[in-house]
Amino acid sequence: MRNTHQRLEILKLLSGDKSHPSAKEIHKRLKKKLPSVSFATVYNNLSKMEKAGEILCVDAGLREKRYDPCVKPHGHFLCLKCKNVFDFSFKNSKPNLKKFKIFNYSFQAKGLCAKCAKKEGGKNGRKK
Ligand SMILES: [Zn+2]
Ligand SMILES: [Zn+2]
Structure with missing residues (x-):
């Protein structure tokens, strides 16, 4: 199996995906198509693709890095x-970074998503 082929399959698998899957998740999905692919191969490909700027690596402070096409x-x-990662845009509040050479930047927020906030609000009283 050629490496570029795997890379293409990973790109295909990720394209349009908004769930920001981890390397483990990507490996699991890729195995359905390429049963013999190893986790190390997937991980190496992801690193290379990240360096090439083909995908984004989201380090959200979780145990696992998440990937974003x-x-x-x-x-x-x-x-x-x-532990879901959601996208949001910040078009109107561009940081002033003119004096730096930027390769990539990210903005992160943490809290509760609408679904979890709803669940949390449904509980009576506070739990420790
Ligand atoms: Zn994203
Ligand atoms: Zn949530």
């Missing part, structure tokens, strides 16, 4: 409860 500048919101 959308490389346009956008923000990530991490739900502390369900």
Whole structure:
């Protein structure tokens, strides 16, 4: 199996995906198509693709890095409860970074997503 082929399959798999899957998740999905692919191979490919600017690596402070096929500048919101990563745009509040040479930048927010906030609000009283 050629390496570039795997890379293409990973790109295909990620394209349009907004769930920001981890390397483990990507490996699991890729195995359905390429049963013999190893986790190390997937991980190496992801690193290379990240360096090449083909995908974005989201380090949301979770145990696992998450990957994002959308490389346009956008923000990530991490739900502390369900650990889902959501995209948001910040077009109108561009940071002033003119004096630096920027390769990439990210903006992160943490809290509860709408779903979890709703669940939390449904509880009576506070739990420790
Ligand atoms: Zn949530
Ligand atoms: Zn994203």
